[in-house]
Amino acid sequence: MVRETTTLGAIDTAFSSTDHPQGRASEAEARRAGARPIVLAVDAMSGEHGPQAVVEAVASLGETDGACRAILFGQPDVLAPYAARVAADGAKHIELRRADGVVPMDAGPRDAVRVGQGSSMKLALEAVSAGEADVAFSAGNTAALMTMAARELKLVASAAKPAIAALWPSRNPAGFNVVLDMGAGLDADAEALTGFGVMGAAYARLTLGVEAPRIGLLNVGAEKMKGHANLRAAAQSLEAATRASDGALGRFIGFVEGDQISSSDVDVVVTDGFTGNVALKSAEGTARLIAGYAREAFSGGLLRRAAAAIAYPALSALRRRMDPRRVNGGVFLGLNGAVVKSHSAADAIALGSALRLASTIGQRNLVGAVRSALAEATPDSQYHATEAVLDRAAGRVGKV
Amino acid sequence: MVRETTTLGAIDTAFSSTDHPQGRASEAEARRAGARPIVLAVDAMSGEHGPQAVVEAVASLGETDGACRAILFGQPDVLAPYAARVAADGAKHIELRRADGVVPMDAGPRDAVRVGQGSSMKLALEAVSAGEADVAFSAGNTAALMTMAARELKLVASAAKPAIAALWPSRNPAGFNVVLDMGAGLDADAEALTGFGVMGAAYARLTLGVEAPRIGLLNVGAEKMKGHANLRAAAQSLEAATRASDGALGRFIGFVEGDQISSSDVDVVVTDGFTGNVALKSAEGTARLIAGYAREAFSGGLLRRAAAAIAYPALSALRRRMDPRRVNGGVFLGLNGAVVKSHSAADAIALGSALRLASTIGQRNLVGAVRSALAEATPDSQYHATEAVLDRAAGRVGKV
Numbered sequence: 001m002v003r004e005t006t007t008l009g010a011i012d013t014a015f016s017s018t019d020h021p022q023g024r025a026s027e028a029e030a031r032r033a034g035a036r037p038i039v040l041a042v043d044a045m046s047g048e049h050g051p052q053a054v055v056e057a058v059a060s061l062g063e064t065d066g067a068c069r070a071i072l073f074g075q076p077d078v079l080a081p082y083a084a085r086v087a088a089d090g091a092k093h094i095e096l097r098r099a100d101g102v103v104p105m106d107a108g109p110r111d112a113v114r115v116g117q118g119s120s121m122k123l124a125l126e127a128v129s130a131g132e133a134d135v136a137f138s139a140g141n142t143a144a145l146m147t148m149a150a151r152e153l154k155l156v157a158s159a160a161k162p163a164i165a166a167l168w169p170s171r172n173p174a175g176f177n178v179v180l181d182m183g184a185g186l187d188a189d190a191e192a193l194t195g196f197g198v199m200g201a202a203y204a205r206l207t208l209g210v211e212a213p214r215i216g217l218l219n220v221g222a223e224k225m226k227g228h229a230n231l232r233a234a235a236q237s238l239e240a241a242t243r244a245s246d247g248a249l250g251r252f253i254g255f256v257e258g259d260q261i262s263s264s265d266v267d268v269v270v271t272d273g274f275t276g277n278v279a280l281k282s283a284e285g286t287a288r289l290i291a292g293y294a295r296e297a298f299s300g301g302l303l304r305r306a307a308a309a310i311a312y313p314a315l316s317a318l319r320r321r322m323d324p325r326r327v328n329g330g331v332f333l334g335l336n337g338a339v340v341k342s343h344s345a346a347d348a349i350a351l352g353s354a355l356r357l358a359s360t361i362g363q364r365n366l367v368g369a370v371r372s373a374l375a376e377a378t379p380d381s382q383y384h385a386t387e388a389v390l391d392r393a394a395g396r397v398g399k400v
Numbered sequence: 401m402v403r404e405t406t407t408l409g410a411i412d413t414a415f416s417s418t419d420h421p422q423g424r425a426s427e428a429e430a431r432r433a434g435a436r437p438i439v440l441a442v443d444a445m446s447g448e449h450g451p452q453a454v455v456e457a458v459a460s461l462g463e464t465d466g467a468c469r470a471i472l473f474g475q476p477d478v479l480a481p482y483a484a485r486v487a488a489d490g491a492k493h494i495e496l497r498r499a500d501g502v503v504p505m506d507a508g509p510r511d512a513v514r515v516g517q518g519s520s521m522k523l524a525l526e527a528v529s530a531g532e533a534d535v536a537f538s539a540g541n542t543a544a545l546m547t548m549a550a551r552e553l554k555l556v557a558s559a560a561k562p563a564i565a566a567l568w569p570s571r572n573p574a575g576f577n578v579v580l581d582m583g584a585g586l587d588a589d590a591e592a593l594t595g596f597g598v599m600g601a602a603y604a605r606l607t608l609g610v611e612a613p614r615i616g617l618l619n620v621g622a623e624k625m626k627g628h629a630n631l632r633a634a635a636q637s638l639e640a641a642t643r644a645s646d647g648a649l650g651r652f653i654g655f656v657e658g659d660q661i662s663s664s665d666v667d668v669v670v671t672d673g674f675t676g677n678v679a680l681k682s683a684e685g686t687a688r689l690i691a692g693y694a695r696e697a698f699s700g701g702l703l704r705r706a707a708a709a710i711a712y713p714a715l716s717a718l719r720r721r722m723d724p725r726r727v728n729g730g731v732f733l734g735l736n737g738a739v740v741k742s743h744s745a746a747d748a749i750a751l752g753s754a755l756r757l758a759s760t761i762g763q764r765n766l767v768g769a770v771r772s773a774l775a776e777a778t779p780d781s782q783y784h785a786t787e788a789v790l791d792r793a794a795g796r797v798g799k800v
Contacts, residue, residue, distance in 0.1 A: 004633075020746075024670070031550070035416045070637060075734075105624070115712070116754075170689070171689065171692065178543035180666040183620060186620070186627065186628060187628075206523055206536060218678060220583060220586070220673070220677040220678065222675055223506070225676070227586065228522060228586060228674070257677075257678075257681050258678040258679070258680065258681025258682040258683075258684070259681040259682070259684045259685035259688065260676065260685065261682055261685055262685040262686060262688070262689040263685065271678075273620070274627070274675070275674070275675060275678055276619055277620040277658065278620065278658040278671075278675050278678065278679050278682075279658070279678050279679065279682040280658065281657050281658025281659040281660075281682060282658040282659070282661055282678075282679040282680075282682045282683050282686075283658075283682050283686040284658070285658060285660065285661055285662040285663065285683070286661070286662060286682075286683040286686040286687055287686055287690060288659065289570070289571065289662040290687060290690050290718075292571065293718055293721045294718055296717075297714040297715070297717040297718040298711070298714045298720070303713070303715065304714050306710075306713040307707075307710050307712075307714050308711070308714065309706070310706075310707050310711065311698070311707040311710065311711040311714075312707075313703070313704070313705050313707070314697040314707050314708065314711075315528045315697065317696075318693055320692075321693045321697070331705060336448045353537045400441075
């Protein structure tokens with residue numbers, strides 16, 4: 001692992017880094033226990049708004065969240081202009097680290113792995129795998145990030161497949177539902193869908209505070225005989241896995257339809273990555289269309305514009321609730337380490353939302369919660385939560 | 401075929417019905433040529449708002465569209481209360497016909513075929529298959545309607561699979577895009593998706609007036625290597641089918657993503673029935689969520705309510721554009737006869753939109769346009785448009 005603390009500007013190392021992996025692992029434990037701030041490993045070379053937006057978002061995070069520090073990975077010449085600024089701000093919670101490569105947005109997953117060595121994305125993942133950071137963060141190429149994360153952090157022993165979970169605006173008290181998979185893969189068999197349900201419920205409990213999350217399986221009708229065979233098999237398997245847990249793994253409520261994703265009927269909506277991606281983007285397109293209608297309705301004639309001025313507080317309340325930047329951040333579930341993927345078009349505000357989400361899941365140890373839930377859901381697995389932890393620690397010692 | 405003109409009330413037969421099928425077929429030709437009104441065969445027993453909403457919608461259609469007549473199929477005792485009213489209104493364009501059965505909303509497709517004999521749904525389809533009506537209309541069980549329609553009207557010779565097409569609000573000048581399949585089936589292979597593209601383009605040309613519709617294939621990314629293998633095969637096949645036609649079959653623009661369904665990037669969006677259904681319902685759910693946000697933004701404090709009053713014209717313009725009732729009506733494509741399926745929750749206004757759509761596709765002979773387009777797209781097919789017409793006529797004579 002090539003890692004070089006940057007010499008750009010007068011940025012201090014935000015926390016003492018040791019080269020002893022077991023030392024790092026116990027540091028990570030200490031951070032999760034609240035004794036030290038959570039550390040985010042940030043791919044500063046990612047996102048359409050460039051490093052400036054990332055630096056801004058990280059800096060603003062420090063102001064609101066003292067329990068969080070960030071290591072920014074990026075190319076020295078690109079980060080140079082921000083180094084002085086970060087130093088001037090006295091942002092002691094940010095550290096800049098040199099990364100020589102960048103994973104292109106249009107790279108296929110295989111190319112990304114090949115060209116990704118030493119890239120800002122890869123180094124951020126390595127920081128998590130080494131226990132130096134708690135959550136890796138990138139606004140880059142999703143497929144590349146997922147492929148490299150799966151290689152670097154490895155699948156949790158009792159997970160069939162990783163998934164990307166999103167928070168979806170809903171009529172529930174918390175204001176959001178959890179939807180997964182949003183595109184870690186394309187397909188998902190019954191076993192994978194069952195795992196998604198269990199992982200999604202753990203995520204909903206930790207971030208939305210729902211005690212026994214209601215899990216629904218996305219289908220084209222609520223009737224038992226609807227949809228593909230793998231959905232019917234997944235329904236049986238989710239029912240079996242959750243029934244015994246008395247709500248600890250969530251409660252399976254059966255099939256739900258697309259219009260229920262944003263309803264209060266359900267807390268966790270499970271689907272394959274292809275369908276999840278289409279559903280999310282279809283919803284985004286609809287929100288954008290309606291925003292366009294609203295702009296047109298309140299423009300044109302003088303009277304309409306006057307109405308818009310008078311209705312301004314109501315309209316801005318509406319705009320705030322519809323703002324897609326509020327809900328930025330796909331969380332990778334099922335890996336032995338936390339990864340948050342921001343929308344690549346995210347600006348500093350949207351990046352800030354995703355970074356706060358990253359900090360939250362680090363503080364609440366989402367990875368541990370997902371690992372325990374999966375182990376409980378598959379009691380016949382040869383691995384159990386504690387064993388998985390041991391395996392992982394052993395693997396890390398061997399690798400570093 | 402058991403058919404009995406109702407004796408309920410003093411309703412005249414709206415047009416002279418002959419029992420000679422060839423006479424009927426040439427009548428259908430005359431109607432399409434504009435010499436006689438288009439005839440809709442309406443399942444009056446369908447929809448959650450009951451026969452009253454259907455009768456109201458049909459009656460209002462007559463007032464605005466003199467070129468359209470309707471045969472309403474329903475149970476005599478249920479339709480009785482409306483018969484007198486229809487007569488009193490002098491609605492000479494409506495005829496009531498006896499149907500003894502009703503297809504339940506929760507019947508599976510197979511059950512529906514079994515119990516569907518003599519039902520209002522089946523008789524409406526038979527009226528189209530016999531050439532007595534131009535378009536069958538129902539707000540009932542979609543799966544049952546599609547199954548019975550495929551049996552009664554048969555697949556067009558060069559169609560791989562039927563599809564349900566919906567008009568989807570968009571930023572295009574016409575205000576809508578065509579999306580299919582919305583749930584005729586679950587899956588679609590490359591051949592079926594290619595046919596959907598060609599049929600969708602014919603529909604877009606006829607109803608939206610787009611000369612050379614841009615066809616996009618729904619995927620999780622625009623890059624050529626994204627998505628399932630069948631999508632990549634369909635992309636090649638759609639490219640080949642449309643390239644030679646010089647726009648007559650539409651222009652294939654490659655993969656599109658979910659947020660482009662409502663954009664002006666594309667006119668026809670092609671996908672399988674499962675994905676199409678999820679995308680549509682996800683969009684509906686989002687629109688409903690935002691409508692809820694808007695209600696909340698403009699309620700609460702006195703000031704907010706005052707703002708709502710002043711902004712009333714703008715808000716109602718917005719509400720009109722968001723009203724899902726404006727775009728009601730799924731059109732079945734690929735069958736030898738036109739069928740329109742209304743949303744089952746449709747009220748009289750929404751039913752009216754769908755009936756006007758049915759009238760339009762009857763007048764513009766959508767079935768003929770789809771048949772020609774499919775024949776042109778598959779020149780190596782053993783059937784051609786004219787042969788298909790002859791085959792169909794022969795089949796009908798043999799069957800009736």
